Amino acid sequence: MSTYRYAILEAPSTLGLATDGVECLPDRLLELGFADRINARRAGRLAVPPKHPTPDPETGTLNAEAIARWSPKLADAMETLLDAGEFPVVLGGDCTILLGSMLALKRRGRYGLLFIDGNADFFQPEAEPNGEGASMDLAFATGHGPTLLTNIEGRGPLVRSEDVVALAYRDHKDQKDFGSQSLPKELVAFDLPAVREMGIEGAMRKAVDHLRRPELEGFFIHLDADCLDDSIMPAVDFRVPGGLSWDELEAALRIALASGNAVGIEVAIYNPRLDEDGSAGRGLTEVLATALLGADLAAL
DSSP states (O other): OOSSSSEEEEEEOOOOOOOOOGGGHHHHHTTTTTTHHHHEEEEOOOOOOOSSSSOTOOOOOTTTTHHHHHHHHHHHHHHHHTTTTTTTEEEEETTTTHHHHHHHHHHHOOOOEEEEOOOOOOOOOTTTTTTTTTGHHHHHHTTOSSSHHHHHOOOOOSSSSGGEEEEEEOOOOHHHHHOOOOOOOSEEOHHHHHHHOOOHHHHHHHHHHHHHHOSSOOOEEEGGGGGTTTTOOSSSSSSOOOOOOOHHHHHHHHHHHHHHHHEEEEOOOOOOOGGGHHHHHHHHHHHHHHHHSOOOOOOO
């Protein structure tokens, strides 16, 4: 059984999307018994500022000012948990919650990032068709984009590109069609074809080896539900064929957590409004609970 003390923080932001629905992610997982399954303390729910329907003209990004103001509040809440010796489990929301999570860690030192996502999320505002920050969060976190979102509190980049592993993304066609900027060469990237070639365990061993380098004080896990195969996780706003199986995601999380170097996790993008029979939510809850509770973890 896990030796981590889990604390669930609800961060139901949709500021990075033009659509709504992912703000229901925390409610749905908690209704399914997620907190009880992992023996977690419920540490509260953050209020989210209202959205605006058009991108900010200066940054080309939806709700840029609101994201920049709200991210430090998420960071404050997350730091409170870390100070108490707890392992934050942040339930989003869209992927821009990454900025608040990594800001919390940047305040404390140098940390890595395991970015498990069906999309590379490295668009630049001029190429993102809707100005959605949820397609640009990894770029912003690594310092690529408008200063308002890449240098929050003057601490940018929130994570160095060389301290990131991007795992299982498969949005190559979308990147090409819309002209997304490329991932930096120093960022370790195992796209879905690479994961298939190495196997999930082989890919994760390489990922964890990179994220356990002595210069890092630990690493954070970003999990976007759209990393999962579209046939089992249709409840996401942007669907792409293919993806990880439930077993592959569970294996990835178990290996990451068993390293003893993980310091927290966030879950994003699952949209209960698109989960017609509820199976996607039940599967996601089961995989998260099994991995978090069952991993042989080192104490914080």
